[in-house]
Each structure stands twice: as structure tokens, then as C-alpha cells.
Amino acid sequence: MQRRKVTFKLDPNAAQLARREAWTRLHCELYNAALEERIDAWRKAGKSISYYEQQNALPQIKADWPEFVELGSHALQQTLRRLDLAFQAFFRRVKAGQTPGFPRFKSAKRFSGFAYPDPAGWKLMQHGGRGATLRIGSGEAALSIRARGRHRFGPDAKPNDITLTRRNGQWLVSVTLRVPDAACARRRTADLRRGVDFGVTDWATFDDGQTLANPRWLREELPHLAALQRERARRRKGSLRFKRLGRRIARLHERIGNVRRDFVHKETTRMVQQCAVLATEQLAPKTMSRSAKGTVEAPGRRVRQKAGLNREMLSAAFGMAHQMLAYKAEEAGTRLHLSNTRQLKPSQRCSACWEIVPKTSAQRVHGCPHCGHVMPRDQNSALVVLIDANTPGTGVAARPKPLPRQRGKSKSVTRETPATTPCV
Ligand SMILES: [Zn+2]
Structure with a gap:
């Protein structure tokens, strides 16, 4: 078995898009609340809160705010893990004598998305052509979103975990597949x-x-990019035109x-x-x-x-x-x-x-x-x-680095082939 990552572009309709944005906001709220809890506990009692304490509080949160239920418990845990990783990275860098920034509160607009760390709570079905369907959630709350793209690993590749991200107003789903060696x-x-x-x-x-x-x-696009950046610099920061140019630069x-x-x-x-x-x-x-x-x-x-x-x-x-x-x-x-x-x-x-x-x-x-x-x-x-x-005997062993295990990494190594990147 090998692990491979592929990315699909999502084509949600307006209603689905609204639901996805709402879910992202809830994940963001959870992230910020968990961060605040850690800061408070430290300020008031000099106590540090572990990931597991926060994970154990999830059932109570779902009881108090039922809107979190449809997000799926593993996805919620994954968001808490993401915060925990931010803290681990922070302390590791402090220990190494660097000057890292403290983990930050995030605005819902800039929160990149959320992830399902295992095959529960979603399903990805690849059709014959270039299309696929991603189903997230369960029962009546489930969303079936059209996805564009195709992977080359055949029907024996089993999707293991997914990360949904938003980039330049475009939703993408990145899937880790478990692929038999022969199919690679x-x-x-x-x-x-x-x-x-x-x-x-x-x-x-x-x-x-x-x-x-x-x-x-x-080099070819640089003059174009520079022109856009110059134009943006002439606009008032935060104005409509400024933002519009920012989006063009990002694209x-x-x-x-x-x-x-x-x-x-x-x-x-x-x-x-x-x-x-x-x-x-x-x-x-x-x-x-x-x-x-x-x-x-x-x-x-x-x-x-x-x-x-x-x-x-x-x-x-x-x-x-x-x-x-x-x-x-x-x-x-x-x-x-x-x-x-x-x-x-x-x-x-x-x-x-x-x-x-x-x-x-x-x-x-x-x-x-x-x-x-x-x-x-x-x-x-x-x-x-x-x-x-x-x-013989010279050189360095050239072995690919294994993909990191899906543990709330916001960015992971992608291992993609052109056939699987529909966004190109
Ligand atoms: Zn010579």
C-alpha cells in the first residue's frame, strides 16, 4: 500500500456553498474558542490545557450548541488538533531559540477550511469520465457536491482522509488515497x-x-504582476478597488x-x-x-x-x-x-x-x-x-519522503500527477 494525494475542484451550487461557508465558520469559532480557553487557563491559573482535555469537552459543546453536531466529531477533533499543532510548533521554536509568533485568532474569512482525518463522515465516488461526487455529512444533513478531476489509480484506490480548503474563492478537496503498489x-x-x-x-x-x-x-508575468501591485498601492487600503486588485493579484x-x-x-x-x-x-x-x-x-x-x-x-x-x-x-x-x-x-x-x-x-x-x-x-x-x-558507492539514496500522516496539517506534501489536477 502506498499513500497518494490528489486534488479535486469542487462545484457547489449556491445553497451548498452557503452551507460550506457556515460549517467553516463553526470550525473557525471552535478554533478560536479553544485558543481562548488555553490563554485564559494560563493567565488565570498558570495551567496549560492539553489537546485531550479539549477533545473531552466536545460532547458537552455539541449538547450546548447542536449546530456543531452535523460537522462530525472527527472533523471537530481535527480542528482542535490543528490548534494543538500550532502550539507544538510554537513551543518547539521557542525551545530552539527562535522568535515565533504566538498562535493567532483567525477570522472566519481567512480560515482555510476543515478536514476529515479518517474515512468516516464522507464519501467520494469517482465516475467514469472526469467527474466525481463528494458526499459529506450524514442523513438529511448530507451534502452531495460535484467535483471535477480524476485520479489515475483505478478502482482499487481507497480514499482515506480529506481536507477541504478554500483558495481564491475556489473550494478544493484534497484526498489521500491508499493505493496498492501495482496501481502506482x-x-x-x-x-x-x-x-x-x-x-x-x-x-x-x-x-x-x-x-x-x-x-x-x-519573468513573463512579472511586469503584469508589478503593474497590478503598483495600481493597488495607489488605492486606499481596505477600499473596494484595493480588495478587487488584491484578488486579481492572488489569481x-x-x-x-x-x-x-x-x-x-x-x-x-x-x-x-x-x-x-x-x-x-x-x-x-x-x-x-x-x-x-x-x-x-x-x-x-x-x-x-x-x-x-x-x-x-x-x-x-x-x-x-x-x-x-x-x-x-x-x-x-x-x-x-x-x-x-x-x-x-x-x-x-x-x-x-x-x-x-x-x-x-x-x-x-x-x-x-x-x-x-x-x-x-x-x-x-x-x-x-x-x-x-x-x-558504485557514491551519491545519496534518493527515496521519496513519505506523506505525513493526516494529523491536522494545514499544508501537506502533495503528490500529484497532471491527470489529477483539474485546476491546471
Ligand atoms: Zn580536463
């Missing part, structure tokens, strides 16, 4: 061995010199994200389908894209340039590509080799004589003073990691 498998069409170097100039360069151009989604961001995810999905799928061995270097986008700002005492250099490079790097979504490669390679039986970047230094090493040839990131051509080997810089890197992959 991908067919491979070839047994190539390829090295690939991800970069900003070209999104990907292979060891044979082939390249995949960087679509530069963000543009979303569209850029959708196009990017779609591109990365398609290209990574093609890579694992063609390859028996796929080599690339390990990636640390968090440190790579660290701001060059520095501190007041030691200000960094070339901060703006680094910010531009960071934007390009994050926009090119290498982290996303690596995540997708990891699980898709496993599904296709492809060996994904991740070279140890620090030891190997693929961009500095000569693929012909293995000597280190230092160069700056502006130098696009590798010219070796030791053996005279000349090659485009990125192709040389791709070749170096491919040679490394052919050497």
Missing part, C-alpha cells in the same frame, strides 16, 4: 542512462547536450503556480519514463536561495542581484522537480542518483580528466587547462553526475 507503477518506454543539470539559463541540460528551455513563467499568482506545476509534472514524467538511470546533483534550495542581505553589522553585497537570482531559482522550482523525480522514479523503477554536490562539485569538475576547474557562475563554457576539454558548462555538469552515477 509507471510504464517505462526506454532504458537510457542520462545525467541532467537543472539551471536558470536552461531549465534542464542533459549530458548529450539536449536542453529544455526555461519557460520563465514568472495571477495562482495561475503562474499552476503553469509551473504542470510544466514540471510533464517534464519529470518524461524523464523517468525514458531512463533506467537518471543522475542529477543533490539540491539545497533553502541555502542556495538564502537572501544576500546579511546583517546591519555585516551587510551583504549585491543584494538585489541575489534577490533576482533567488526569484529565478524559486520560480524554476527545482525543489518541486526533485520531489516529483523521487517518487516518480520509484514508481517507474528508475534508479535516481543524487550526487553529493559538495564532494563532487559537478559544475567545477572536468568530465574528461576529473580535475577541478574553478569558474564563476557567469562562465557558461567549461574549458579545461589540464586536458583541453571544452564543453558547455551545464552539459559538462550533467556528464559529471552521470559518470558519478556509474561509480
Whole structure:
């Protein structure tokens, strides 16, 4: 059994939408009340309240306010767990010497949604075509909402838990499926061995010199985005026009994200389908894209340039590509080799004589003073990691991270294929 996440777009009618909003408001009220209880208990008695104490109070809450009953007890518990996680994260960061913000009260408008942590209280039925029906609640209170999308795992995939979220006025349901191993498998069409170097100039360069151009989604949309942001800055904050522009900006961001995810999905799928061995270097986008700002005492250099490079790097979504490669390679039986970047230094090493040839990131051509080997810089890197992959005992195990268990995470790792993302 494997766990996979898929997302469906919901198509509620007006009445269903109103009910969904009302349920979200109740979940939000519960969250805020539970937060207040914790704060009060601490202020008045110096006592901290645990998740279980709050969970045990739920039956009484349902007796006093019957409108909570139709929300389902497990969904209510899940919202309390979400608060508990916020506190755990807060204390963990305090302990680590960081300065986190205290868990906040949330307004119903900004409350993202709610979740059912197990198969109780809802049902998802996939039809033949691209449609599905999501049924939440039970008896007369049940809602049957049309959903758009389809997953590729067949009838043996069993939905395990769902999270309903609202994003840019659009309701989505994210489903965790329990899928038999066989239903996850991908067919491979070839047994190539390829090295690939991800970069900003070209999104990907292979060891044979082939390249995949960087679509530069963000770069193309940036002037448009900036214009909208400038226009919004001229409006009075909180005014109708200000809000309207905010929504347009959010939608543009979303569209850029959708196009990017779609591109990365398609290209990574093609890579694992063609390859028996796929080599690339390990990636640390968090440190790579660290701001060059520095501190007041030691200000960094070339901060703006680094910010531009960071934007390009994050926009090119290498982290996303690596995540997708990891699980898709496993599904296709492809060996994904991740070279140890620090030891190997693929961009500095000569693929012909293995000597280190230092160069700056502006130098696009590798010219070796030791053996005279000349090659485009990125192709040389791709070749170096491919040679490394052919050497036993090097590299890092490339195993996909397991999906987190559904425990009130507001954001979870999604593992999706294009066929399952109808919102693209
Ligand atoms: Zn050389």
C-alpha cells in the first residue's frame, strides 16, 4: 500500500456553498474558542490545557450548541488538533531559540477550511469520465457536491482522509488515497542512462547536450504582476478597488503556480519514463536561495542581484522537480542518483580528466587547462553526475519522503500527477 494525494475542484451550487461557508465558520469559532480557553487557563491559573482535555469537552459543546453536531466529531477533533499543532510548533521554536509568533485568532474569512482525518463522515465516488461526487455529512444533513478531476489509480484506490480548503474563492478537496503498489507503477518506454543539470539559463541540460528551455513563467508575468501591485498601492487600503486588485493579484499568482506545476509534472514524467538511470546533483534550495542581505553589522553585497537570482531559482522550482523525480522514479523503477554536490562539485569538475576547474557562475563554457576539454558548462555538469552515477558507492539514496500522516496539517506534501489536477 502506498499513500497518494490528489486534488479535486469542487462545484457547489449556491445553497451548498452557503452551507460550506457556515460549517467553516463553526470550525473557525471552535478554533478560536479553544485558543481562548488555553490563554485564559494560563493567565488565570498558570495551567496549560492539553489537546485531550479539549477533545473531552466536545460532547458537552455539541449538547450546548447542536449546530456543531452535523460537522462530525472527527472533523471537530481535527480542528482542535490543528490548534494543538500550532502550539507544538510554537513551543518547539521557542525551545530552539527562535522568535515565533504566538498562535493567532483567525477570522472566519481567512480560515482555510476543515478536514476529515479518517474515512468516516464522507464519501467520494469517482465516475467514469472526469467527474466525481463528494458526499459529506450524514442523513438529511448530507451534502452531495460535484467535483471535477480524476485520479489515475483505478478502482482499487481507497480514499482515506480529506481536507477541504478554500483558495481564491475556489473550494478544493484534497484526498489521500491508499493505493496498492501495482496501481502506482509507471510504464517505462526506454532504458537510457542520462545525467541532467537543472539551471536558470536552461531549465534542464542533459549530458548529450539536449536542453529544455526555461519557460520563465514568472519573468513573463512579472511586469503584469508589478503593474497590478503598483495600481493597488495607489488605492486606499481596505477600499473596494484595493480588495478587487488584491484578488486579481492572488489569481495571477495562482495561475503562474499552476503553469509551473504542470510544466514540471510533464517534464519529470518524461524523464523517468525514458531512463533506467537518471543522475542529477543533490539540491539545497533553502541555502542556495538564502537572501544576500546579511546583517546591519555585516551587510551583504549585491543584494538585489541575489534577490533576482533567488526569484529565478524559486520560480524554476527545482525543489518541486526533485520531489516529483523521487517518487516518480520509484514508481517507474528508475534508479535516481543524487550526487553529493559538495564532494563532487559537478559544475567545477572536468568530465574528461576529473580535475577541478574553478569558474564563476557567469562562465557558461567549461574549458579545461589540464586536458583541453571544452564543453558547455551545464552539459559538462550533467556528464559529471552521470559518470558519478556509474561509480558504485557514491551519491545519496534518493527515496521519496513519505506523506505525513493526516494529523491536522494545514499544508501537506502533495503528490500529484497532471491527470489529477483539474485546476491546471
Ligand atoms: Zn580536463
